[in-house]
Amino acid sequence: MRLLLDTHTFLWWLAGNTRLSIKGRLVIEDAGSDVIVSAASAWEITTKHRIGKLPEASAVAQDVAGAIASQGFEELPVTVADAERAGRLPGPHRDPFDRLLIAQAIRHDLATLSIDKVFDHYGVNRLW
DSSP states (O other): OEEEEOHHHHHHHHHTOTTSOHHHHHHHHOTTOEEEEEHHHHHHHHHHHHTTSOGGGHHHHHOHHHHHHHTTOEEEOOOHHHHHHHHHOOSSOOOHHHHHHHHHHHHTTOEEEOSOGGGGGGTOOEEO
């Protein structure tokens, strides 16, 4: 399974946070899963840390690529096509980070591990 982690899922995984579902932990741990973290999550983590919304993510915000690599996860760059799709998504959801993750999940046919039900409105295969 090719699995895109939502930003909170990635952070909860790194922290060993129990808010990450048991199913989510098992899918990430499954040797058959290709676990992917988007550049959009790096943008979200560093932005929110800078403005004080993620003070607990200081170490991750200093080296997101290193945190991804340390887990054996893959990086997913943001392309112009991803950005265009995100900008064209219908509906009132305004979170630019979610919109970009949704666009990438659709474009790259990725299941997404997220607690956020807004992904369901866009036909994304969301696991939790």
